[in-house]
Amino acid sequence: MSPFFIIFVVIPLSYATFHDFKSYKDYKVYSIEGNNENLSKIMEFLNSMAEIPFYDIRNSRAEVMIAPELDSIFSNATDLFRLKKKIIVNDYSEIIAEEKGGSRKDSQFSWTAYYDIDGIYGYLKNMSTIYSNWTELVEGGQSYEGRKILGLRINTPTDVDKVKNIVFIESGIHAREWITPATTTYFINQLLTSTDPAITSLRDQFEWQIFPSVNPDGYQYTHKRDRMWRKTRSKSSFFCHGADPNRNWDYNWGQYGISTDPCNYQLYAGSQPFSEVETRTLSKYIAELDNIVAYIAFHADAQMLLVPYSDSVEHTSNYDDLIKIGKSSLEYGEKVNGEKYDGPATAAEILYKASGGSMDWVRNQLATPLVYTYELRGTYFHWPPSKIFEQGDEVTQMMVGLFNEACNLGYC
Ligand SMILES: *[C@@H]1O[C@H](CO)[C@@H](O)[C@H](O)[C@H]1NC(C)=O
Ligand SMILES: *[C@@H]1O[C@H](CO)[C@@H](O)[C@H](O)[C@H]1NC(C)=O
Ligand SMILES: *[C@@H]1O[C@H](CO)[C@@H](O)[C@H](O)[C@H]1NC(C)=O
Ligand SMILES: *[C@@H]1O[C@H](CO)[C@@H](O)[C@H](O)[C@H]1NC(C)=O
Ligand SMILES: [Zn+2]
16 A cells, blocks of 8 residues: 555545535646556545546546645655656636536527536427427436436338337436537437438438436536536435446446446446446336337547447447448548547447446347447537537537448448
8 A cells, every 4th residue: 555545544535515516726637647557556546535526547648637635645646656747737617617608597598508407408398399299208217316317209200101210319427528418409409400401311210319418416416516527416325426327237337447436436336237226217218119220328528439348349240330330420520520539449449448338238238239429529528618519510410420321231
């Protein structure tokens, strides 16, 4: 055990004060480089001492968010472990301040501001009323704090008398990835209002089930208390809350890329598979839909496209098709803003191994042929509200490109 542990364990854990929105004043993001094993060790050490709102280790490099009161300890620890450090964000509060602008309080929903869960659900309800001939509000499950997991089912009538395949869209499972619910509602708006034939035919071809925020408690918490919150809000120990809902699904649960510590800010996998009511109820809902052809999950902000499985480098039976289809999706997306995404590939190959994610469970349990995770863009979960439409248009074209190639290959 590191000597630092013994010396500094007396420093009290920092808990957010009760009713305030945590400011993140003077929280820094560092990049640290060096020996991989030492990177893991320093993270273990830091996590044992205090809440680390964000960290990410990928071969020989890590990024970590450090509270001002932890700065001197952090600095000494990087010296001890011989790691090179560099400040990449000097004051995270300045980054989140930008999100408070926009028109969040306006009665009219828009894509130039971020809305809390009531705003998003209000939008879904409105759409289900305005487009009552095409759409229906659907309940995919429940949350710990008693919210519904609401989605919009879009199913336009067709002349042919056949049951359409379902495209299921899951977004916002990680609470702080704000661009994902915003992009998903943008995509809903495109499906309902666009007159572009590529989009209207995409809309008409499938039954859509779109869930902008499948972790509604966590999402609301990021609006009211802590912008960096990622997990659910269940009580996981005497002091700590939540589990990572994308490590909680019942497939290879608890194996890679997880924490067994209920206080771990990011990666606690829960007390058992489906310990969280959100994943338990949502998985049941999904399993009852017979004809899902595609399951698409949205995350931020690694800017990549992932295919199953996330905890293995072994390839699925239709891996080659998934890659071809994924490439078409990225090509269409790139045409919008010139942005290149990494992949398509498995997370184990280009990100890191992680077990217990929804994508892997869906693929394994339901044998859904087309399963993807999109990691959208941003910096530390931030994306300027004035530019939501940029990613919205990119994602819309990514969906057009995805299903064009999927249909070419006989999946439609
Ligand atoms: C870090 O190291 C410096 C120099 O050795 C020392 O003065 C300082 O007290 C240390 N800080 C902490 C928090 O241990
Ligand atoms: C890793 O950290 C230890 C101290 O805990 C140090 O002695 C060692 O030199 C470091 N390894 C590398 C490769 O820097
Ligand atoms: C829903 O529609 C009502 C009535 O048109 C409007 O007042 C309200 O602002 C809308 N809410 C959202 C979230 O769009
Ligand atoms: C469904 O409702 C929308 C909005 O009122 C309308 O634009 C559309 O033409 C309707 N479609 C059909 C098939 O009735
Ligand atoms: Zn995520």
